[in-house]
Amino acid sequence: MSDPIRVLVTGAAGQIAYSLLYNIAKGDVFGKDQPLVLVLLDITPMLPVLDGVFMELQDCALPLLREVIPTDKEEVAFKDLDAAILVGSMPRKEGMERKDLLKANVKIFKSQGAALDKYAKKTVKVLVVGNPANTNCLIASKSAPSIPKENFSCLTRLDHNRARSQVAIRVGVPADNVKDVIIWGNHSSTQYPDVHHAKVKVQGKEIGAYEAVKDDGWLKGDFISTVQQRGAAVIKARKLSSAMSAAKAISDHMRDIWFGTPEGEFISMGVISDGNAYGIPSDLIYSFPVVIKNKTWNIVDGLAINDFSRGKMDATAKELVEERDTALEFIA
Template sequence: MAIRVVITGAAGQIAYSLLYSVAKGDVFGKDTPVELMLLDIPIMMTALKGVAMEIQDCALPLVKDVVATDDPDVAFKDADVAMLVGAMPRREGMERKDLLKANVKIFKAQGASIDRVAKKTIKVVVVGNPANTNALICAESAPSIPKQNFSALTRLDQNRATAQVATKLGIACSDVKNCIIWGNHSSTQFPDVTFAKIKEGDTWVNATTKIKDDNWIRQDFVNVSNRS
């Protein structure tokens, strides 16, 4: 049975790169058919229809349907997965408060649509920055969907923090877990090792008891983790 996957901002460059990985089975498996629901704003519909035709031209065996639409209720209807790539970019001279206001409108509307028409088991990943804020807005706007079904893809920052701890202790990244990034991807985000764990034999111990270097945690760790 095919899973229905929504990709927003689907006429944009990021979504364009993502689409083929989803369509080829790199994301959900080589044996999992997909229905691609491509969502963008009305002025992007000509470009979006071109993207849909390109997917169709590839005749990929896992793609059972491709729908290009500017209507969120059409896109999210019975959706299993939503990849929210589209967001208002911060333009030169734009105040952060103006960016947040623009994205509130976008993600509030998408969250409400998800709440109305998507499967209650839908999994939502938010890519568009500020990802953490946008994910929160979307989740709050979809009260019937479990909050744990929403994720913000700030993985770069989390991976960077994990790698810094692993390097500091001379261990593998796989032996570090639960590093946390507070805030959005920016110079003001805050990497946190308070809840981080280090694998020691068959158990996990608090990372700070192994690092034993408050100066590194407060300065070097934060500065390196927050680089662009």
């Protein structure tokens, strides 16, 4: 067996982490033969709950889990990390303006970015889950100048999985018969789930999603709004946010970073824009279609973009520019 890798999960006493930690600890993310040290960070008032999570991980008696470190101290949590999954963030509270939400999260992710810069390995792979995920990811990256900005990504895999599933249900095929859906832009209600390049395997043959679904009105209407609003719909039904599906998406995202995307397939993730792909402004964490090999992502470039898609892609970019500019006011 190889040496253990150090994996941090923040917000580790929360419900997403509760669904996620077992997936990681039993080898579903970093491999069935990869020993782990799991570091669990949360705020001081959550330490009693964190202790319960710590005990449960011990009680799972998992062979890959070499050590579990629960802590409220950044200097402990971020030391020598191979991977950091930043789940914890300030949630939006009733009556809170988006500007207030951004201000609170800038403080958190500026601090965590600085801790990554100071304590983590320079090769660390950082996934930001806590919302607003794209902008939080940008702030963390800017606060960790010695770590390549390409090492930072934010989670839009949950939206990707939702889009894939909606098409599969509509056509009546298993979800893995649908590939190459794209989530463009922000992990918010402006995101654009795009299936113009998606393929669906029907009766052993791959065809375009529009051909498979045979309902352009649905694909340009209810399909998009269902994916955009799915998180809110889950909260309305459960009175809690998506935890099980978020944990699955986090696992998918990190496993693809570690082992690469399947041959001939691309996935969606929020990564830094350099201004060269699809006319998206630079210095944004924007969700693109990517392929991953040797732990390095590349944007799938050159896909044809029609006017319908262009409008949606630009609208979500505009929201991200506004979020970024607001957040940067608070970073000093």
